[in-house]
Amino acid sequence: MGTEACNAPPSDTPTSDAPALNAPALDAPAFDDAFRQQLAELFRWRRDVRRFRRDALAPGLLEGLLRMADLAPSVGLSQPWRFVTVDDPARRAAVRASFAQCNAAALAAQQAGRGGLYARLKLAGLDDAPCHLAVFAEPDPAQGHGLGRGTMPEMVQYSAVMAVHTLWLAARAAGLGLGWVSIIDPATVAGALDVPGEWGLIGYFCLGYPEAERDTPELELAGWERRAAPAVLRR
Numbered sequence: 001m002g003t004e005a006c007n008a009p010p011s012d013t014p015t016s017d018a019p020a021l022n023a024p025a026l027d028a029p030a031f032d033d034a035f036r037q038q039l040a041e042l043f044r045w046r047r048d049v050r051r052f053r054r055d056a057l058a059p060g061l062l063e064g065l066l067r068m069a070d071l072a073p074s075v076g077l078s079q080p081w082r083f084v085t086v087d088d089p090a091r092r093a094a095v096r097a098s099f100a101q102c103n104a105a106a107l108a109a110q111q112a113g114r115g116g117l118y119a120r121l122k123l124a125g126l127d128d129a130p131c132h133l134a135v136f137a138e139p140d141p142a143q144g145h146g147l148g149r150g151t152m153p154e155m156v157q158y159s160a161v162m163a164v165h166t167l168w169l170a171a172r173a174a175g176l177g178l179g180w181v182s183i184i185d186p187a188t189v190a191g192a193l194d195v196p197g198e199w200g201l202i203g204y205f206c207l208g209y210p211e212a213e214r215d216t217p218e219l220e221l222a223g224w225e226r227r228a229a230p231a232v233l234r235r
Contacts, residue, residue, distance in 0.1 A: 042169060042172060042173055043169075044215060045172060045213075045215055046168055046169060046172045047172070047177060047210070047214065047217065047218070048178070048179055048180055048217065048218070048219075049125060049177025049178060049179045049206070049208075049210050050122045050123060050124060050125045050179050050206075050218060051122065051125060051128070051210065051211035051212065051218075052125045052128040052129040052130070052177065052179075052206065052208040052209060052210065052211060053128070053208065053209045053210070053211055054128050054130060054208075055130065055208070055209050056130050057130055057131055057176070057207070057208065061174065061176075062085070062131060062133075062207070065167055065170050065171055065174065065176075065207075066083055066167070068166060068167065068170040069081070069083070069163045069164070069166045069167035069170065070163070071166060072159070072162040072163040072165070072166040073159070073162055074144070074159035074162065074163075075144065075147070075148040075149050075152075075155035075156060075158070075159050076143075076144030076145065076146065076147030076148045076149065077143070077144055077147075078141050078143045078144030078147075078149075078156065078159065079141070079143060079144075079159075080137045080138045080139075080141045080143075080144075080156045080159055080160055081135055081136070081137060081159065081160040081163040081164075081202070082135070082136040082137070082138055082195070082199055083133060083134075083135055084133070084134040084135075084136065084193055084195060085131070085132070085133055086132040086133065086134060086193065087132070091192050091193060092126070092132055094188070094189075094192035095126065095132070095181075095184060095189055095192060095204060096126050096127075098184045098185050098188045098189060098192075099124055099126060099181060099183055099184050101185075102183045102184055102185055103123060103124075103183050106118070106183055107119055117222070117223065117224060118224075120222065121219070121222055121224060122218075123181075123183055124179065124181045124183070124206065125179045125206040125208070126181065126206060128208070128211075129179065129206030129207060129208040130207075130208045131206070131207040131208055132204070132205070132206060132207075133204075133205045133206075133207055134189065134193055134195075134201065134203070134204050134205070135160060135163065135164055135201075135202040135203050135204075135205065136160070136190075136195060136199035136200060136201055136202060137156050137157050137159070137160035137199065137200050137202050138156070138196075138198065138199055139153070139156055139198055139199075139200055140156075140198075141156070157200065157202065160202045161202060164180075164202060164203060164205070167205075171207060175209065176207060176208060176209060176210075177207070177208065177209065177210035178205055178206070178207050179205060179206040179207075180203050180204075180205055181203070181204040181205065181206060182203060182204075184204055186200070186201040189201055189204055
């Protein structure tokens with residue numbers, strides 16, 4: 001098959017070697033000023049990359065990044081994210097066709113005066129990125145026993161997004177770029193990847209080495225939008 005689920009739904013059976021609540025506390029690592037400064041730099045240099053070199057990823061690099069993503073927080077410790085790598089050319093072509101169709105519709109829907117700017121944007125790296133990855137959320141996983149999602153079932157999707165964000169930062173720290181392709185039809189993509197019907201698409205991602213390094217979002221450089229200050233409502 002051209003798709004591979006990178007993590008099967010884990011068992012919810014408690015293990016005998018699980019740490020007891022009364023286990024002695026461990027010494028936490030010290031995150032000093034130098035580390036915090038580097039972390040801030042990582043946040044600032046995280047980019048939604050659309051322009052990639054075609055160099056293949058080093059063996060084992062993707063698997064290591066997905067293990068990092070699996071450390072993300074999740075509601076009830078449910079780990080509802082499901083990673084699917086996409087290597088098959090026909091499946092990639094189906095995703096590319098969905099993007100082309102949805103992008104054409106988005107262009108036609110642009111407000112007067114913005115169509116030309118939209119048409120000049122590069123909104124996906126589907127042709128050049130060496131790695132394609134889809135992230136899905138299982139809506140009602142057995143793991144976690146439903147904790148925390150009775151009143152807010154959308155926490156499952158939010159948890160999967162946290163895994164994506166963790167992957168994004170881990171990829172940037174490894175010198176890679178990640179691009180989130182959202183101008184696609186979720187049902188078409190899920191069908192092309194032949195995943196279980198109940199899985200919900202969180203996003204389709206391109207992963208690889210950036211063509212160039214920039215600390216400013218490409219959309220800002222293109223004149224589409226500028227980053228705003230945080231919106232804080234005080235009560």
